[in-house]
Amino acid sequence: MLNALPWTAFEHDKVHFWIHYGLCAFGFLLAVITFISQTTKPAPYGRHHKSDQSCGPMVHQRIAHTISDATPGVLLFSLVFFLYGTEREYPNIIFFCLWLCHYIHRGIIHPWIMKYSSPTTPLGIPLGGLFPNLLYSFLNADWIGSANYDPGYYKDPRFIIGIVVFITGYIINRYADIALCKLRANNSIGYSIPHGCLFNMISCPNYFGEMLEWFGWALGTWSLAGTVWWLFSCATFVPRARHNHQWYKEQFPDYPENRKALIPLLY
Numbered sequence: 001m002l003n004a005l006p007w008t009a010f011e012h013d014k015v016h017f018w019i020h021y022g023l024c025a026f027g028f029l030l031a032v033i034t035f036i037s038q039t040t041k042p043a044p045y046g047r048h049h050k051s052d053q054s055c056g057p058m059v060h061q062r063i064a065h066t067i068s069d070a071t072p073g074v075l076l077f078s079l080v081f082f083l084y085g086t087e088r089e090y091p092n093i094i095f096f097c098l099w100l101c102h103y104i105h106r107g108i109i110h111p112w113i114m115k116y117s118s119p120t121t122p123l124g125i126p127l128g129g130l131f132p133n134l135l136y137s138f139l140n141a142d143w144i145g146s147a148n149y150d151p152g153y154y155k156d157p158r159f160i161i162g163i164v165v166f167i168t169g170y171i172i173n174r175y176a177d178i179a180l181c182k183l184r185a186n187n188s189i190g191y192s193i194p195h196g197c198l199f200n201m202i203s204c205p206n207y208f209g210e211m212l213e214w215f216g217w218a219l220g221t222w223s224l225a226g227t228v229w230w231l232f233s234c235a236t237f238v239p240r241a242r243h244n245h246q247w248y249k250e251q252f253p254d255y256p257e258n259r260k261a262l263i264p265l266l267y
Ligand SMILES: NC(=O)c1ccc[n+]([C@@H]2O[C@H](COP(=O)([O-])OP(=O)(O)OC[C@H]3O[C@@H](n4cnc5c(N)ncnc54)[C@H](OP(=O)(O)O)[C@@H]3O)[C@@H](O)[C@H]2O)c1
Pocket: 045, 046, 047, 114, 115, 116, 117, 118, 173, 177, 180, 181, 183, 184, 190, 191, 192, 193, 194, 206, 207, 210, 232, 233, 236
């Protein structure tokens, strides 16, 4: 029989308890607002950027993404975990390493290897990413620095399945990003139909992979912080995958009809 709450946290610190769960409630609200706004109109970057749309001055795309992702995901996350957190057992350390694996890639490597169609992006895009990244990075570092997991948690199916799902999502996300890069092997800036592996089933395996990662994270950490972060990711990926899928169908009359937007066979 599984323990419904396989951890203790904030037991002797009511202020910390209320700050953490208050921010979780705010994170949930932000996910709902994001879902509504992204469904109405896709964020104006990449294929959805229109020159007549104003989203602030244009800034260097690679530097902007590095700042908006690495500052919260690597720097803030590590500072909160090491300076503010108190728990250092193996689940806490494993979660710390998983998060960092993702964000070192996303914040420091990914922006410098992707073949963007434009060297610049409207300032509103990285700023719009920075704020939620700060919030959810703080929340998740606060959780894994504060949660005291049961001693046998390493055998718990939530921990094991969560990690397996996270790693599977990570591999799918990496594979998809590399495949997208290869579409621009000759340094073109145009778009073409991606093929191979999950691209044969869905339009956005990169989003699907990352959505799996954060689902695995929420499951493994068994936390409200992880859950609101996963919900926020879904709130960006579900509408954007729909917009991307629609865009592919409009751009390419021969776009494969059986391909779904985000979830193989389903959506
Ligand atoms: N956690 C979150 O909330 C969150 C939110 C958004 C993104 N992300 C992650 O960030 C990464 C990038 O996201 P994204 O929205 O920029 O992904 P994307 O729209 O799929 O674009 C990724 C890269 O591939 C290029 N590309 C896409 N489709 C192409 C095609 N058909 N032909 C040629 N090139 C193509 C894009 O070019 P352009 O330069 O023309 O766009 C861009 O350089 C993903 O791994 C995603 O999971 C995370």
